[in-house]
Amino acid sequence: MAKVKLTRTTTSDPLGTANRIKTYVGFSSVNRDFDSNTLYDYELARTDLLNAFYIKKGEKLELPDYGTIIYDTLFEPFTSEISKAIEEDVIEIVGRDPRWALDTLAIDQAEYGLNLSLDVLYIPYNISESLSLAFNQESGLEVTSNPIQVEQSTTVESAY
Amino acid sequence: MPAITKIGVSDIQGGVLANGQVSNVKVNGVDINVKGDGPHAGHGIGIHAAPNSTNESSSTVKAGGKFVIRQGDLADCGDPHANGSGDVNAG
Numbered sequence: 014m015a016k017v018k019l020t021r022t023t024t025s026d027p028l029g030t031a032n033r034i035k036t037y038v039g040f041s042s043v044n045r046d047f048d049s050n051t052l053y054d055y056e057l058a059r060t061d062l063l064n065a066f067y068i069k070k071g072e073k074l075e076l077p078d079y080g081t082i083i084y085d086t087l088f089e090p091f092t093s094e095i096s097k098a099i100e101e102d103v104i105e106i107v108g109r110d111p112r113w114a115l116d117t118l119a120i121d122q123a124e125y126g127l128n129l130s131l132d133v134l135y136i137p138y139n140i141s142e143s144l145s146l147a148f149n150q151e152s153g154l155e156v157t158s159n160p161i162q163v164e165q166s167t168t169v170e171s172a173y
Numbered sequence: 174m175p176a177i178t179k180i181g182v183s184d185i186q187g188g189v190l191a192n193g194q195v196s197n198v199k200v201n202g203v204d205i206n207v208k209g210d211g212p213h214a215g216h217g218i219g220i221h222a223a224p225n226s227t228n229e230s231s232s233t234v235k236a237g238g239k240f241v242i243r244q245g246d247l248a249d250c251g252d253p254h255a256n257g258s259g260d261v262n263a264g
Contacts, residue, residue, distance in 0.1 A: 037220070061219030079218055110220055111228075111251035 036137065037112075055135050058112040059142075062133070065106045066146055067154055081106060083127065087150050091122045103129065112136055125150045174264050175243035176257025178226075180204040183256045185224050185248050188214035195237030200261045206254070207239035216252070224250040234263040 035053040041060050042050055052060055068080035082102045086095050099120055107115040116132040126149040134141045143159040179200050180193035190213045193204040211225030229246035244257030 058220070064219065073218070076218060109217075109251075111247075111249070112220065 055138060055140060058110065058135060062107065062110060062113055063156060065109075066156075070102075083129075083148050087126055087148060091127070096120050099127070099129075103131065107131070107133060116141065123147065123149075174262035175245050176259065177261045177263050178206040178242045178244055178246075178254045178257045180206050180210065183244070183254055184216075185213055185250070185254055186216035186221070186252045188216035188221075188224065190214075190226070190254070195239065198236040200258050205236045206242045207236055208242060209239060210242070211248070213248070217250075220250045221252070224248040224252065226254065231263045 037054050037057045039052045039057040039060070040050050041052050041057075043060070065079065066081050066083070069084040070080040070082050071077050073079040083099055086099060089095055100118060103118055104115060107113050112135060114134040114136055116134055117130075118132075119130040121128045121130070126147065129144075129146040129148070131144045131146065132141060133144060145157045147155045147157070149155070177200050178190060180190050181203055182201075183190050183206060190206050190210065192212060193206060193210050195207050196204055198205045206226055208230040209225070209227055211227070212223035213225070215222040215224070225248060226242045226246075227249045228251075230240035230242050231246075232240065234241050241263050242254055243263050244255060245253050247253055
């Protein structure tokens with residue numbers, strides 16, 4: 014019978030450490046001037062979600078159903094049919110990614126464009142975020158968001 | 174009972190399953206798909222670009238110590254596995 018001697022081995026690979034293990038890993042060059050281009054988990058999911066709003070439906074090569082119809086509606090009169098179509102489009106975009114849940118959605122007409130307010134929940138970490146998407150006929154899409162909030166699962170009663 | 178899915182044959186929305194972990198359990202002559210397998214071939218963008226079989230699986234049947242994935246079980250992108258074996262099923 015062959016004898017096998019077990020020796021303890023260690024690795025110096027810094028990528029193998031426990032705090033580097035993430036669920037979702039991706040790439041983006043947006044706003045990454047000095048750091049790595051690698052995105053993880055929440056940041057990646059947020060980028061994936063916003064990518065769909067930056068792309069006009071039909072523009073993505075080999076994925077004609079990807080993107081949003083909002084750019085096609087910016088020059089149209091803001092009727093209830095348009096509002097409903099945008100609403101269904103946003104619900105579909107958020108629903109396509111199982112990491113996100115759409116809480117509330119508001120669509121408002123603005124000068125030369127539309128403003129969308131979304132409250133979305135990042136399901137894996139239970140983080141909610143309010144996104145304001147300002148679609149403009151000339152400048153395209155501008156995104157603003159409020160600080161990240163962790164959903165409270167329990168309520169604490171006031172001591173007073 | 175739903176059909177068991179297979180590496181290289183079954184798919185998720187057209188993206189063929191790949192990167193199986195268990196090589197010594199075969200279904201119809203090809204590797205079985207178990208929980209944790211992937212990333213599989215993409216069928217879209219974002220999370221759909223590299224889906225993994227990490228969401229749903231059988232809760233009773235294992236292969237190589239891992240739960241098997243059946244037709245209809247959802248991948249982590251939220252889409253179901255499809256085109257399982259025609260004659261091998263799991264509960």
